[in-house]
Amino acid sequence: MPGSVVPGEFELxxxxxxxxxxxGAFGLEDDAASLAIPSGENLVITQDMLVEDVHFFGADAPGSIAKKALGVNLSxxxxxxxRPLGFTLGFGRTSQQTRDWCRAFAEGLGAMAREAACPLLGGDTVNAPVLTLSITAFGAVPSGRMVPRQGGRPGDLVYVSGTIGDAALGLKMRLEPDAPWVQALDLGLRAHLADRYLHPRPRITLAPxxxxxxxxxxxxxDGLVGDTDKLARKLGARFEIARVPLSEAARTAISTDAALLETALTGGDDYEILCSVPPDRACEFVAQASNVGVDVTKIGVLETASSPKIWKSAMGQEKRFTRRSYTHSL
Amino acid sequence: MPGSVVPGEFELxxxxxxxxxxxGAFGLEDDAASLAIPSGENLVITQDMLVEDVHFFGADAPGSIAKKALGVNLSxxxxxxxRPLGFTLGFGRTSQQTRDWCRAFAEGLGAMAREAACPLLGGDTVNAPVLTLSITAFGAVPSGRMVPRQGGRPGDLVYVSGTIGDAALGLKMRLEPDAPWVQALDLGLRAHLADRYLHPRPRITLAPxxxxxxxxxxxxxDGLVGDTDKLARKLGARFEIARVPLSEAARTAISTDAALLETALTGGDDYEILCSVPPDRACEFVAQASNVGVDVTKIGVLETASSPKIWKSAMGQEKRFTRRSYTHSL
Structure with missing residues (x-):
């Protein structure tokens, strides 16, 4: 059958x-999957939905779209x-999802699923007006040990993995390719930003x-600044902008156009880990992260609830942001 | 805030x-839910995605849309x-989902969730071009005991719960309200068909x-005939159309327009249970189902793989169907 044909549901x-x-997926031939959760462990469930023209460009490579949809859930x-156990895929497709498209999509999805040891368990295929991907991902943690969003205490140090802002700048670069700051980047730096927007790198090795x-x-x-607000929702916090880890590409862009600093800090799609660590465990945490190949950088500290949430500039002044979070709508 | 306003994500x-x-849902304030699966039980996972103008009418009551989205998963x-444990909701919304709409949607969702003891565990809210609901539902069965789609053996009797075809006729009635067969139904019968299309009745009490x-x-x-093909995929089977349980509304419609029999048998959206039962357990199964308030009706028998899959008419002839399944596209 030619690759330009849209496959039927069962063929797909x-x-x-x-x-x-x-x-436990019964070859996707049943109406449900069945999973044994090891005793002493809890199931962890997360769901992220990606919509064409909202969360990604429909014209992007199908394998990249697949990796992003699964990657944000693995993150x-x-x-x-x-520890990943598996995922289900809600696949809302249009007439653009031909056999060739679906093959490339499945290849990208399979590559990331194998890398994460996170197999497909089931899902649903439906017709939709735009490509819509709804993934629910499952993992396991020792019972009662899921790392919470709001377990931080005053005095805990706040770390972030990798570098921040690359994906947001990668998106901005695509929307305004002729901007002076884009022209100031060499091809390698542009490729880095483009790749970070397309391909989240879920920090699976940091989980343990x-x-x-x-x-x-x-x-x-949704952007580092807004997300620190969420991590410290019931607390105060102090962050230093100068500590936020930036890639060479992001630093170059910001040195050309200082307003891009706010894009980097509030633009979203980083899929890095933001966490708080008690100060007496911090040194060991940083060393162990380095051992698994991930740089983590201290960006601030949690404070008591009576303190404000402050971001300090390199000059020591408080930085005010126009908006602290990114809301997806391409 | 006025009810006509579209709520922000956090307010919603x-x-x-x-x-x-x-x-285990952490008040929906974390990025994931955590669930303890009782020892000796397996997790069961199922996902169904519903798209406006494909699976439901966007103008329907928000509470009805919610009940359908959750109901098809509970089914x-x-x-x-x-046994239901909980569900996550991917909520792809448009500017039509105002505060008033969302309140009514949540009321319908909550009513069905409470009735099924199946609480909300998490999910994702995104912008979408049409209302898109992606529910993943979780349940538990004794380890290794999930009832499979293809566990039937030759000689097993095939049963179906409730009545078949009401929802498909309810949909057809909405699409062609002036058809003679619709005019032949009194208001009560019309209301029955309309309700069966809008409100699936998941047969939770049949699960044990x-x-x-x-x-x-x-x-x-997806339609009784096509679904029996799936149940008997690796086997032969013989079914008798005269045994298929029909409501008074469906019988009246079919007596006015005989072609509606095929609509009833292949139209889909029934959300009744189709199952096979070894003949020596059948009598007890029927009695126990009646005890929990559900009528189950024998419609046929599974045969060896060398036999065909046959539907016999009341006159004993083989019935051929134009199409055996329904593909959703309103």
Whole structure:
């Protein structure tokens, strides 16, 4: 059958999705999956829904779209300290999802699923006006140990993994490719930003360290500043902008156009880990993270509830943001 | 704030969804839910996605849309013999989802969730071009005991719960309200068909009986005839059309327009249980189902793989169907 044809539901499942199915998925031939949760562990459940023209560009490579849809869910599992168990896929498709498209989508999805040891367990295929991907991902943590968003205490140090702002700048670059700041980046730096927007890197290897060291954790999806507000919702906090880890690409962009600093700090789609760690455990946490290949950087400290939430500039003044979070609408 | 305003994401969650949250959902304030699965039990996972103008009419009452979205998932859990544990909601909303709309939606969702003891555990709220509801539902069965779709053996009797075809006729009635067959129905019969299309009745009380008696089960969502093909995929089977349970409304409609028989048998959206039961357990199964208030009707028998799948008319001839299943696209 030619690759330009839109496959029927059963063909789609049998040919492209069934090869990704894990144990308990019954080859995607049943109406439900069945999963044994090891005794002494809790199930962790997270759901992220991605809509074409809202969360991604429909014209992007199908494999990239697949990796983003699964990656943002794996990022949530990692932030909770969970070991991936599997996922279900709600696949709302249009006439654009031809056989060739679906093959490439399944290849990308399978590559990330194998890398994360997180097989496909089931889902639903429906017709939709735009491509709509609704993934529910499952993980396991020792009973009662899911790393909470709001477990931080005054005095805990706040860390972030990797670098911040690359994805937001990558999106901005696509929306305004002729802007002077884009022209100031060489091709390698542009490719870095473009890649960070397209391909979240879920910090799966950090999960066991968050279980061991973090008092609270979440992933950075809606912008670092707004997400620190959420982590410290019932507390005060102090952050230093100069400490926020930036890539060479982000630093170059910001040095060309200082307003891009706010884009980086509030733009979202980072899928890095934001966490708080008691000060006496911090040194070991940083060393262990480095051992699994992830740089974590201290950006601030949690304070008592009577304190404000402050971001300080390099000059020591309080920085005010126009908006603290990003709301998705491409 | 006026009811005609579209609520912000955090307001929506705090005001309308958080009151439906169950234990382990952390008041919907975390990025994930945590669930303890009792030892000796397996988790059962099912996902159904409903899209406006494909699976439901956007102008329908928000509470009805909510009940349908959750109900079709509860129907899958029931068919697998699972006790509901909870669900997550992917809520793809448009500018039509005002505060008043969301309040009514949450009321309908909460009513069905409470009735099924199936609380909200989490989810995601996004912007979408049409209302898109992606529910993943969780249940529990004794370890290794999920009732499979393809566990039937030759000689097992095939049963269906309730009545078949009402929802498909209810949909057809809405699409062609002036048809002679609609005019032949009194208001009470019309209301019955309309209600069956709007409000699936998940057969939760049958779940423990399916565990105890059924060799295979699934819910009837894509039309009885096509779904019996799936139940008997690796087997032969013989069914008698005259045995298929029909409501008074469906019988009246079909007596006016004989072509509606095929609509009833292949139209979908029934959300009744289709199952196979070994003949020596059948009598007890029927009696126990009646005890929990559900009529189940024998419609046929599974045969060896070398036999065909045949539907016989009341006159004893083989009935051929134009199409055996329904594909959703309103």
């Amino acid at each position: 499942i049998a040919e492209f999705f069934a090869p990704l199915a894990g144990g 949530d599992l990692a932030a909770k300290g969970a 360290l968050l279980l061991a060291y973090a008092s609270a954790a979440m992933d950075v999806s | 969650i705090a005001e309308f969804f958080a009151p439906l949250a169950g234990g 899958d859990l029931a068919a697998k013999g699972a 009986l399916l565990l105890a008696y059924a060799s295979a089960a699934m819910d009837v969502s």
